Amino acid sequence: MPNSPRPEGRLLARNTLINLLGQGLPLVVALAAIPPTVHVLGIDRFGVLGLIWVILGYFGVFDLGLGRATARFVAEAWGRQKQHRIPLILWNAVFAQTLLGLLGSLALLGLVPFLVDHTLNIPVESQNEVRTAFYVLAAVLPLVLVSSSFSGLLEASQRFDLLNAVRAPFTAANYLIPLAGGLAGLGLPGIAGLLLLSRLLMLIIFYRVCVRLFPFIRSPARWSRAELRLLLSFGGWISVSGIVGPVLVYFDRFIIGALLPISAVAYYTMPYEMVTRLWIIPGSFIATLFPAFSYLSTTARKAALETLTARSVRYILASLGIITVFIVIYASDILNLWVGESIARESTLVLQILCLGVLVNSLAQIAYTLIQAHGRPDLTAKLHLLELPPYLLLAWELVRLWGVAGAALAWTLRVTVDALILFLLAHRLSLISPLAMQRENVPQVAGGVLAFSAIASVMVTRGSMLWEQLALLFTLLLMAIGMVWKGFLTQKERRQILGWLKREAP
Known part of the structure; x- marks a missing residue:
């Protein structure tokens, strides 16, 4: 074999x-x-x-x-x-x-x-x-x-x-x-x-x-009754999340349709469908993490598991964090180009709020996958079941108060609380530690993303001519690339990337 x-x-x-x-x-x-x-x-x-x-x-x-x-x-x-x-x-x-x-x-x-x-x-x-x-x-x-x-x-x-x-x-x-x-x-x-x-x-x-x-x-x-029992026991809890998850994701649209004009559903759906395409980045990574986490947790390699988890948080925070900054700052321009000025006026704030939620949820998927790979899908399923009633009530109230922006805020608050609880559960199961996060420079990366967002926000308010805006965008892109390369990647990772590029070069 x-x-x-x-x-x-x-x-x-x-x-x-x-x-x-x-x-x-x-x-x-x-x-x-x-x-x-x-x-x-x-x-x-x-x-x-x-x-x-x-x-x-x-x-x-x-x-x-x-x-x-x-x-x-x-x-x-x-x-x-x-x-x-x-x-x-x-x-x-x-x-x-x-x-x-x-x-x-x-x-x-x-x-x-x-x-x-x-x-x-x-x-x-x-x-x-x-x-x-x-x-x-x-x-x-x-x-x-x-x-x-x-x-x-x-x-x-x-x-x-x-x-x-x-x-x-x-x-x-x-x-x-x-x-x-x-x-x-x-x-x-x-x-x-x-x-x-x-x-x-x-x-x-x-x-x-x-x-x-x-x-x-x-x-x-x-x-084999024993093997089938194991499969169904584990998979049954996975299916609970599979059933409840779509309700948590999509039911806010029915609330919008019930409380607001039906056109408001479009003002929410379009930015949501656009920004959630970012999930392709963490999704591609997390698909590889599930079997890796399962392998490491069953071989009792605790240090390697903690390191891989912390490194995964750093990678997703570094990549999606920078992308989030650009989308939040240029949300109005992006929507103007994609769907026109009239829809952009109604959907810009929605896009900005949802983008922050997507970043938080992408990080939460690491802890979610880690807990399931450890053999505890019951915890993630129970969490989804517990979240459902208060989230629906919160979404109803915030949509009533603030319209489609309230729906975006309710969703982002829900995934933020979800992320905090998932990481706490992973820590309680001894699957991740603050020390591993520190070793992988996760706090420094988070601080770097926040600093870049503050700098970019100040810079974007200056200049209104098209060439000035393009020059500013180019400058921010160079800053972001430099920050990721020098600040977010280790020296070993930079050497590995350079080695790979040399091998792939004709």
Whole structure:
């Protein structure tokens, strides 16, 4: 059997870059494909397609967290040198995912008539087409869930290169297939059928990649009540967060729609959808951290775990902190260029407040991932459950008082309290220490970001001519690059980056 993959710094940096590219490709494809898709399908069909994308995105709720559970326990098996457990973990996850997928498909089939005939405002002449498309879509669910078991094996094994090589093209295909199907004259059922074939092909490729990389998983699969209990116990709490999380994220829009004119939802949604794209940066990094944290926590390497955690905080604070400063200062200009002056007037403050919340939440994701990797997903799930009622009350009151800015403030306050509690829990579990933060210069980086924001705020108030503003922006960019290079990175990290650049140079 192959040796256990050690989560070394160079490997984590490489995997982070791979994840960033893997998530960025579908995003670029989506931005390019959506406008012509709207033109080809028409606004009504595209609206149904949007619902199809939402359903595909939320299919993960049906897996009861088994995808992440697979990654966690496979990483634990690597760490404890018990590779013989890996086939047992994988195939019990596959069995459970198949069963859950079939049950979810039956549930969706039963809901289709109610959704199409009574819930969604679909024209009568289009209802048969939409109903058939949803019926086809129901068959996709087992494929999505089983694929997550194999992707969990690749995550735990730190093979994010293969994971993204498979997943990124098929995620991009979610946006290209409707465009191609529309150009070919297919209706929504035909497009749903192509999405079904796409997911089936992705599952087959995932299986072949995993078997070729780890031939020992071919060992006869057998049902294990103990392994299944472990997977479901861990994954069940993950699924609680998966269900509650979207409510914490999206329910404020319903509150805005209930208390304010419906146009206010757009003033909130547009800056939110723009600024939360920054999550691609911590998301790419944190995807590599979960198996690394799982490996280190199960091998009792406390010092290495604390160092990796503190270093992760420094990296995200240094990168996103500087980006946040620029967005907050230039929020009005950014929105003017993107959506026009009238919307910018209503949304600038929202963007600024939400941007601060995204920074705090990105840091919180490190502690969140660390706690789950340590085997305590129950703590994060219980925290989400406890947060939900007071957050909804706070959001209602702040929206009533201050409109869309109040909604942004409520969300930012919620993620700030969430971050403080998560880091406190991680400290109580002895997973992170103030001393490790000090060794990694986290307080100095935080002070540097605050100092840069103060300097930039003063500088931006001067000069109104376009060339002056461009010169100022260029100056701030140079200052930011210099600060990150000399102040936020260690000498060893600078040498490693220079060495990598020399190797990559032609």
